[in-house]
Amino acid sequence: xxxxxxxxxGLVKSSETLSLTCSxxxxxxxxxSWSWIRQPPGKxxxxxxxxxxxxxxxxxxxxxxxxxVSVDTSKNQLSLKLSSVTAADTAVYYCARHGSSxxxxxxDPWGQGTLVTVxx
Amino acid sequence: DIQMTQSPSxxxxxxxxxxxxxxxxxxxxxxxxxxxxQKPGKAPKLLIxxxxxxxxxxxxxxxxxGSGTDFTLAISGLQPEDFATYYCQQxxxxxxxxxxxxxxxx
Numbered sequence: 001x002x003x004x005x006x007x008x009x010g011l012v013k014s015s016e017t018l019s020l021t022c023s024x025x026x027x028x029x030x031x032x033s034w035s036w037i038r039q040p041p042g043k044x045x046x047x048x049x050x051x052x053x054x055x056x057x058x059x060x061x062x063x064x065x066x067x068x069v070s071v072d073t074s075k076n077q078l079s080l081k082l083s084s085v086t087a088a089d090t091a092v093y094y095c096a097r098h099g100s101s102x103x104x105x106x107x108d109p110w111g112q113g114t115l116v117t118v119x120x
Numbered sequence: 121d122i123q124m125t126q127s128p129s130x131x132x133x134x135x136x137x138x139x140x141x142x143x144x145x146x147x148x149x150x151x152x153x154x155x156x157x158q159k160p161g162k163a164p165k166l167l168i169x170x171x172x173x174x175x176x177x178x179x180x181x182x183x184x185x186g187s188g189t190d191f192t193l194a195i196s197g198l199q200p201e202d203f204a205t206y207y208c209q210q211x212x213x214x215x216x217x218x219x220x221x222x223x224x225x226x
Contacts, residue, residue, distance in 0.1 A: 044220050061214065099169065104211065
């Protein structure tokens with residue numbers, strides 16, 4: 001079964017770029033679409049963006065100007081870059097695979113998540 | 121932009137109770153509605169997709185219903201492992217989650 005593991009710096013300075021990687025094992029990253037989702041401490045879930053199998057991306061309008069999601073098929077990895085971070089970007093960041101049936105899609109499974117703290 | 125609300129925001133229940141959580145969309149999302157369970161310190165887990173389809177491995181005491189703007193997650197016969205926070209999520213357009221409903225022990 002597929003497993004996802006997020007990795008990256010746990011501490012990022014304000015105004016810099018947050019960069020995370022999601023390593024996929026147990027399946028080909030090329031076969032599915034993928035999303036990044038985040039959760040500020042003690043708060044709810046916010047979708048960040050996804051990448052389709054075609055390579056087309058779609059981002060949360062509130063983050064669109066700062067987000068890049070990409071896939072490295074040679075490494076079977078998904079990546080997230082979020083520029084110009086502020087304290088409001090402090091959160092647990094999750095990667096998730098899309099399950100789908102026709103036009104319906106959902107997030108399953110999820111990685112365990114990685115906490116990123118933005119410091120001033 | 122479709123907004124999601126959930127009610128109640130929290131509830132207290134006992135083992136064996138039947139619990140229902142409501143999710144409402146600000147406009148019709150047809151059947152593009154999923155439910156997740158999250159326990160403290162853990163990633164969310166998919167319970168139900170497309171309103172009422174039970175994810176493989178999820179106990180049959182979980183069920184979903186609704187269409188358009190109003191949806192319900194029901195847990196019949198609450199078990200100790202069901203105490204968690206539940207989120208609905210729409211996939212009709214830009215994915216958005218509801219604010220969550222925390223189910224704790226009475």
